[in-house]
Amino acid sequence: MKKLPIGVQDFKELITDYIYIDKTKYLYELITSGKFYFLSRPRRFGKSLTISTLYYLFKGEKDLFKGTYIYDKWEFKEYPVIRISLLDTTNDTEEELKDGLLRIIKREARKYGIKIESDHYKYAFDELIFELSRKERVVILVDEYEKPILDNINNKEKAERYREILRNFYVSIKSNDEYIKFVFMTGITKFTKTGVFSALNNLNDISLNKKYAQILGYTQEELERNFKEHIKETALEMNMKEKELLKNLKMYYNGFSFDGESSVYNPFSILRFFNERKFQNYWFESGSPSFLYEYIKGKKIRYEDLVKYPVSELDFSTREIEEANASIFFTQSGYLTFKGKEQYGMEYEYLLDYPNIEVKNSFSKIILEANYELERGKIKEINKTIWKAIREKDIEGIIKEIKRIISAIPYNLHKKEESYYHSLIYTILASTGLNVTAEELTNLGRSDIVIEEDTIYIMEIKIDKSAEKALNQIKEIKYYEKYKGKEIYIIGININSEKRNIDEYKIEKI
Numbered sequence: 001m002k003k004l005p006i007g008v009q010d011f012k013e014l015i016t017d018y019i020y021i022d023k024t025k026y027l028y029e030l031i032t033s034g035k036f037y038f039l040s041r042p043r044r045f046g047k048s049l050t051i052s053t054l055y056y057l058f059k060g061e062k063d064l065f066k067g068t069y070i071y072d073k074w075e076f077k078e079y080p081v082i083r084i085s086l087l088d089t090t091n092d093t094e095e096e097l098k099d100g101l102l103r104i105i106k107r108e109a110r111k112y113g114i115k116i117e118s119d120h121y122k123y124a125f126d127e128l129i130f131e132l133s134r135k136e137r138v139v140i141l142v143d144e145y146e147k148p149i150l151d152n153i154n155n156k157e158k159a160e161r162y163r164e165i166l167r168n169f170y171v172s173i174k175s176n177d178e179y180i181k182f183v184f185m186t187g188i189t190k191f192t193k194t195g196v197f198s199a200l201n202n203l204n205d206i207s208l209n210k211k212y213a214q215i216l217g218y219t220q221e222e223l224e225r226n227f228k229e230h231i232k233e234t235a236l237e238m239n240m241k242e243k244e245l246l247k248n249l250k251m252y253y254n255g256f257s258f259d260g261e262s263s264v265y266n267p268f269s270i271l272r273f274f275n276e277r278k279f280q281n282y283w284f285e286s287g288s289p290s291f292l293y294e295y296i297k298g299k300k301i302r303y304e305d306l307v308k309y310p311v312s313e314l315d316f317s318t319r320e321i322e323e324a325n326a327s328i329f330f331t332q333s334g335y336l337t338f339k340g341k342e343q344y345g346m347e348y349e350y351l352l353d354y355p356n357i358e359v360k361n362s363f364s365k366i367i368l369e370a371n372y373e374l375e376r377g378k379i380k381e382i383n384k385t386i387w388k389a390i391r392e393k394d395i396e397g398i399i400k401e402i403k404r405i406i407s408a409i410p411y412n413l414h415k416k417e418e419s420y421y422h423s424l425i426y427t428i429l430a431s432t433g434l435n436v437t438a439e440e441l442t443n444l445g446r447s448d449i450v451i452e453e454d455t456i457y458i459m460e461i462k463i464d465k466s467a468e469k470a471l472n473q474i475k476e477i478k479y480y481e482k483y484k485g486k487e488i489y490i491i492g493i494n495i496n497s498e499k500r501n502i503d504e505y506k507i508e509k510i
Helices: 013-019 024-034 047-058 094-111 121-132 156-176 220-226 227-236 242-253 269-275 291-300 302-306 326-332 357-372 378-389 397-408 418-430 467-477 477-481
Strands: 037-038 080-087 138-143 182-189 337-344 347-353 434-439 447-451 455-464 487-496 499-510
Touching: 013 047, 024 047, 037 291, 037 397, 047 121, 047 182, 080 094, 094 121, 094 242, 121 138, 121 156, 156 220, 227 242, 227 269, 227 378, 242 269, 242 357, 242 477, 269 291, 291 326, 291 357, 291 487, 302 326, 302 418, 302 434, 326 337, 357 378, 357 418, 378 418, 397 418, 397 487, 397 499, 418 434, 418 455, 418 487, 455 467, 455 477, 467 477, 467 499
Parallel strands: 037 182, 080 138, 138 182, 455 487
Antiparallel strands: 337 347, 434 447, 447 455, 487 499
């Protein structure tokens, strides 16, 4: 059984000893049909491994690719390759960033025995491209192109200064076109036409291109084929049938979509899961919760704010990331994803939601902490209480706990809006790790909150009306019909806007 490539980003090392998901079909399509490419994907999705794979392709190391799609199709001619990763720079100051870029260029030059004369980061880049191209046109691979900007996303002035430095640096790629064979750049956020790449208008952005929607991440077929032995052993250890394990894996770690149609698994979570053999929030907790906390608190983010309105492709490239709507930033960074799309004339609009239980659970906890001023210990206590009530089918206990939580939130934070309470109650339930959905907050025109475990619980929330009216709406919509064959409870809830809490509820078993 091959090893799990947790943290392995070098293709040469990975292909020898670890499980490798062959994505070279996509790379072959790229390198044979174009020249300048850009791809944005969330962190830990395989961007660095893709850069590494392209590096060995253009270095002509054919033997590494035995058994892959590209092996008998590509010429494997050796080209000079400039490989740049902004992860290699520090950016506490502008001078540190400039010095870091210069060091990267000089390090790449040393690999080819070239001495760079200039001590200016931009001119040094020009010099390296020209000198390398004397024998063969140059390949340029750039990883995490915007890291210095993202590191300072809460400091607009500093982010703009760093953007100007990177703009000056990357313009060398445009101005040296005649010396270049191929360019591939990655990052977390898409670029704008006025930002870092304002002078680099020949990049083909494939981030939302349907053809490349599954270039990174694991498809269902790739998961089941490449992790067959791990699935079998893990199911045995967890005392589950393989079918049940696969169903749970899909709920927890699948759901990332970059075209609104197909979806992929987060590779980091899958690898960690098979290593640990238990369901945890691996990808989310490997990130920067403190940064997210400050961002959510600063912008007063609610679930409804993130998913209420669809977004278009233009929304991803009309504003710089620190000025973009929160939903755009969170979609690019992987905390939201496309859950469907609609076409209006020539333009598509995408519906947004959390990709899976892992993200939904962790993100909801941060929202409760940052926006509703609930302490982490209290959230943990809430989660335990609601889970216990779910196991015992104690619906009154769940309502009682929700009321207690709402009353613990500072009075001045409450709003007299039905959507506010929808969002809050959904976030409370999602923070527990339950499989909960909020249909109303996407595009279906319904206000149901649905908990889908062994038993189904459907909630309708009204403000200053009646629990009876809320219950009747569920019956009129007949939303429970899709769950026939399961045990179903419908719950009507009324919020008193003066008391700012639940004042009445009704429960029926269908």
